[in-house]
Amino acid sequence: xxxxxxxxxxxxxxxxxxxxxxxxxxxxxxxxxxxxxxxxxxxxxxxxxxxxxxxxxxxxxxxxxxxxxxxxxxxxxxxxxxxxxxxxxxxxxxxxxxxxxxxxxxxxxxxxxxxxxxxxxxxxxxxxxxxxxxxxxxxxxxxxxxxxxxxxxxxxxxxxxxxxxxxxxxxxxxxxxxxxxxxxxxxxxxxxxxxxxxxxxxxxxxxxxxxxxxxxxxxxxxxxxxxxxxxxxxxxxxxxxxxxxxxxxxxxxxxxxxxxxxxxxxxxxxxxxxxxxxxxxxxxxxxxxxxxxxxxxxxxxxxxxxxxxxxxxxxxxxxxxxxxxxxxxxxxxxxxxxxxxxxxxxxxxxxxxxxxxxxxxxxxxxxxxxxxxxxxxxxxxxxxxxxxxxxxxxxxxxxxxxx
Numbered sequence: 001x002x003x004x005x006x007x008x009x010x011x012x013x014x015x016x017x018x019x020x021x022x023x024x025x026x027x028x029x030x031x032x033x034x035x036x037x038x039x040x041x042x043x044x045x046x047x048x049x050x051x052x053x054x055x056x057x058x059x060x061x062x063x064x065x066x067x068x069x070x071x072x073x074x075x076x077x078x079x080x081x082x083x084x085x086x087x088x089x090x091x092x093x094x095x096x097x098x099x100x101x102x103x104x105x106x107x108x109x110x111x112x113x114x115x116x117x118x119x120x121x122x123x124x125x126x127x128x129x130x131x132x133x134x135x136x137x138x139x140x141x142x143x144x145x146x147x148x149x150x151x152x153x154x155x156x157x158x159x160x161x162x163x164x165x166x167x168x169x170x171x172x173x174x175x176x177x178x179x180x181x182x183x184x185x186x187x188x189x190x191x192x193x194x195x196x197x198x199x200x201x202x203x204x205x206x207x208x209x210x211x212x213x214x215x216x217x218x219x220x221x222x223x224x225x226x227x228x229x230x231x232x233x234x235x236x237x238x239x240x241x242x243x244x245x246x247x248x249x250x251x252x253x254x255x256x257x258x259x260x261x262x263x264x265x266x267x268x269x270x271x272x273x274x275x276x277x278x279x280x281x282x283x284x285x286x287x288x289x290x291x292x293x294x295x296x297x298x299x300x301x302x303x304x305x306x307x308x309x310x311x312x313x314x315x316x317x318x319x320x321x322x323x324x325x326x327x328x329x330x331x332x333x334x335x336x337x338x339x340x341x342x343x344x345x346x347x348x349x350x351x352x353x354x355x356x357x358x359x360x361x362x363x364x365x366x367x368x369x370x371x372x373x374x375x376x377x378x379x380x381x382x383x384x385x386x387x388x389x390x391x392x393x394x395x396x397x398x399x400x401x402x403x
Contacts, residue, residue, distance in 0.1 A: 014030050018066055039084065060078060075117065094130075230246070248267065273299070277294065289309075326370055
């Protein structure tokens, strides 16, 4: 392969050791900029981009070691960066010597990863090797230490940062039974045992793979990851209904109720949205109101209002619904606004101000005027406010109603 041309990477000046303070947002922004810079170069010079990706990954941990990672935001940003950059490295045109040099640098960077930020790199090792020949070399190199690290003998076992890389390389070379045997110990953690699940699937033993994954459940294993992996196995077998019944509503839990619903609906397009919503709601007893936005987003307006009546729902979410749907669905908007005021009177809502209360009232009355029910809705709001004359909502709207 031709020697990589000299290139000035902007991210190198930004990612120096201790380059960032404790605030995570500036670091997250710089991580995203670095990924964009590398991917832009990859469009015209993939080999140069791959070398840049390796250089960036080497710099991540030293540069970020003082950043506050308690929220998980910076860790998520780094994980996303790795997911985007691994294909850049894996798909770049490179001879065996060049690629092995990249891997040596990455392996050393992971070894020095104190936080750790790039520990997931090992999971991509088979892809990074790009060829079975190189993967074979790495598997042979690492398996001895990995076997000791996973040994049931307490005098031998311990942490080895190259265990995931070893498993990834074994998988790339189709040494599936060796993976199963390697992680067979009772004390082996789930991130390693999931490789055995994948190996069993690759050997055509899917039912055994699911049974194996289920046996790995524990307080220290990710139920969500186990659910997703088992669902994937069933879907790959064409057992869609079984996948939905056993894992569908659990495998797609996300940061918000809306994204969770969308993920399930996307995976199971043959299922009616109302059925999916009902099944998801059952998973969160006494929190039905939190599914309001998901139901609304799916066009299930009656169901959304019913959910918001059953348990508390964020007043600001209800207010936005009243504001945004006043023109096209004024009847729905009115009910959403009234529910927002109801929960405000009950004391629900985060950092509610007088401006929030006024916005809710104005949005509700605007929808009522479009619905032709302004007088009736105004009377209902007055009655609602009068029920709590000393409350915060009454303080804001009391003058409006002469209370």
